[in-house]
Amino acid sequence: xxxxxxxxxxxxxxxxxxxxxxxxxxxxxxxxxxxxxxxxxxxxxxxxxxxxxxxxxxxxxxxxxxxxxxxxxxxxxxxxxxxxxxxxxxxxxxxxxxxxxxxxxxxxxxxxxxxxxxxxxxxxxxxxxxxxxxxxxxxxxxxxxxxxxxxxxxxxxxxxxxxxxxxxxxxxxxxxxxxxxxxxxxxxxxxxxxxxxxxxxxxxxxxxxxxxxxxxxxxxxxxxxxxxxxxxxxxxxxxxxxxxxxxxxxxxxxxxxxxxxxxxxxxxxxxxxxxxxxxxxxxxxxxxxxxxxxxxxxxxxxxxxxxxxxxxxxxxxxxxxxxxxxxxxxxxxxxxxxxxxxxxxxxxxxxxx
Numbered sequence: 005x006x007x008x009x010x011x012x013x014x015x016x017x018x019x020x021x022x023x024x025x026x027x028x029x030x031x032x033x034x035x036x037x038x039x040x041x042x043x044x045x046x047x048x049x050x051x052x053x054x055x056x057x058x059x060x061x062x063x064x065x066x067x068x069x070x071x072x073x074x075x076x077x078x079x080x081x082x083x084x085x086x087x088x089x090x091x092x093x094x095x096x097x098x099x100x101x102x103x104x105x106x107x108x109x110x111x112x113x114x115x116x117x118x119x120x121x122x123x124x125x126x127x128x129x130x131x132x133x134x135x136x137x138x139x140x141x142x143x144x145x146x147x148x149x150x151x152x153x154x155x156x157x158x159x160x161x162x163x164x165x166x167x168x169x170x171x172x173x174x175x176x177x178x179x180x181x182x183x184x185x186x187x188x189x190x191x192x193x194x195x196x197x198x199x200x201x202x203x204x205x206x207x208x209x210x211x212x213x214x215x216x217x218x219x220x221x222x223x224x225x226x227x228x229x230x231x232x233x234x235x236x237x238x239x240x241x242x243x244x245x246x247x248x249x250x251x252x253x254x255x256x257x258x259x260x261x262x263x264x265x266x267x268x269x270x271x272x273x274x275x276x277x278x279x280x281x282x283x284x285x286x287x288x289x290x291x292x293x294x295x296x297x298x299x300x301x302x303x304x305x306x307x308x309x310x311x312x313x314x315x316x317x318x319x320x321x322x323x324x325x326x327x328x329x330x331x332x333x334x335x336x337x338x339x340x341x342x343x344x345x346x347x348x349x350x351x352x353x354x355x356x357x
Contacts, residue, residue, distance in 0.1 A: 025280060025329045026251035026263070028069070028322075030213040030225030031244075032058055032197065033233040034080040040088060041081075043177045045168025047090050055079045055090075056233065060323060064200060064209035065217060069326035072210035074203050075173075082189070082229060086162075086181040091119055093139070093201060094173035100205035101174065103140045109159050113137075113144040117203055119176065122216075122224060124196035125187040129222040132196070133158075133185060139174040141167040148221075160184040189229040194247055196224040214326070237261055237270050244268075253329075258320035273325040277317040280332045284312055287339045294343060304342065311335050 033056065041049035058078045063070045075094035080087065095101060095117075105113045114120065116138040124132040130151065136144040143165055147158035162181040169175060182188040189195065198216035202209050215223035226248065234240065237259045244254065244261065245268035253276070254261040260271055288308055295301025315331045316324055 025276070025333060026253050028214070028326045028329070029248065029252050029254045030216075031228060031254060032056075032078075032080055032225065033228050033230055034082055034087070035233045036191070036229070036231040037081045037083055037088075040083050040085070041090070041177065043164055043166045043179055045166040045175055045177055047092065047168070047175055047177060051081065051088075052079055052090050055081045058212070061199075061201065061210040061212055062214050064211045065215075067215050068330060069214050069323055071323055072201075072208060074201060074206060074208050074210045076201055076210065078199060078212065080227065086179055087185065089121065089176075089178040089180070091176040091178070091199075092173060093117070093119070093175065093203070095203065095205060097205065098169065098171060098173070101139055102204045103138055103142075105138060105142050106140070108142065109144045110142070111144060111146075111156065113142060114202055115204070116142070117174070117205055118201075120200040120202070120218070121178070122196075122198040122200075122218075122221070123180070123185055123227075124221060124224060125185055125189070127194055127196045127226075129196060129224065132221055132224075134218070135163060135165075135178075135180070137165040137167075137176060137178070139167060139169065139176075141165050141176075191229065191231050192243060193229045194244075195227045195229070196221065197227045198224040241268050241270055255322035255325055260325070273320060273322075274318050277315070277319070277325070277328050277332070280329065281312065281315060281317060284332050284336045284339070287336055287343075288312060291339050291343050294346060298346075301342075301346065308335060308339060 035055060037051050039051055041051040059076065061072045061074060061076050063072050077092040079090040082088065102116050105116050113136050118136055118138040121135045122132045131148045134146050145159055147155040149155065162184045164179040166177045167174060199212045200210065200217060211217060213223055213225035216225065235257060237256045240256060241261045245263060251265055252263050255273060258272055260273055260276055262269055262271055288305065292305045295305055312335055316328050319325055319328065
């Protein structure tokens with residue numbers, strides 16, 4: 005039996021050949037502005053006309069890159085005083101907006117239609133400063149020091165949240181002084197960041213980064229403070245390569261900055277997906293040989309081939325890219341699991357005969 009144990013263990017190691025693709029980063033470039041916006045809830049300042057808009061949010065508490073049906077626009081900028089944030093929360097029926105909490109620092113504010121904003125200036129994915137605001141401007145805060153210590157009494161007075169609304173949605177202009185955030189960034193600094201939106205009127209929740217939430221700061225996205233925002237992938241690769249830890253992918257237009265520590269290179273979405281699909285196809289070809297005499301196995305391999313062929317490879321869309329990466333990983337895992345199960349069953353039969 006000991007021989008059987010070690011044989012199965014060796015087989016497991018052989019079959020664990022697929023390495024999942026690195027996670028895809030969410031990155032917002034936060035430009036420095038000479039003229040700060042006027043906080044009036046209208047979001048019509050000249051400042052906001054020049055600041056990039058971020059519109060991609062994902063379903064909340066789902067570890068898959070599934071876009072949310074909630075239409076949301078986020079803009080960030082900063083100056084010497086602090087950080088400015090503009091939020092547009094579009095809604096189909098404004099009469100259904102839930103806005104019942106009026107008491108400052110009521111921890112049940114999340115039960116209203118609201119936005120939760122998380123800043124991690126240390127970028128350690130351990131602690132964060134959370135700011136929450138509902139559609140009528142009621143505010144709440146907390147300070148997570150680490151996973152075991154949360155200060156619910158933390159209530160800074162400097163930050164401002166000015167609401168606005170019309171028939172299409174509710175809006176918010178926010179200002180966070182550096183004293184409330186605990187640090188003043190320098191040009192090129194990187195913080196971790198996440199925004200979660202609760203829309204009970206639409207029965208939907210959303211997050212700016214896949215998996216990012218109160219309980220999962222390790223999945224927060226990133227803020228890059230810069231006086232010179234750029235779409236130059238070479239410049240971004242130099243800025244981020246050695247400063248964002250672990251392995252990761254960052255889509256920039258049709259390109260992808262890829263870090264496989266310590267190497268950083270630039271490729272395309274299609275090139276990465278083609279490479280990964282070829283690896284999975286190799287796995288599937290080996291699996292076909294393994295099940296060539298098994299009717300159910302052949303049927304399963306044909307099904308897996310259909311799934312593999314259906315994965316979108318030629319794309320320049322960051323969300324579709326993430327979905328394809330995940331799909332290839334899932335197919336690979338199916339092949340690995342099924343192959344392992346078949347091999348183990350075969351060995352057990354041989355060892356017990």
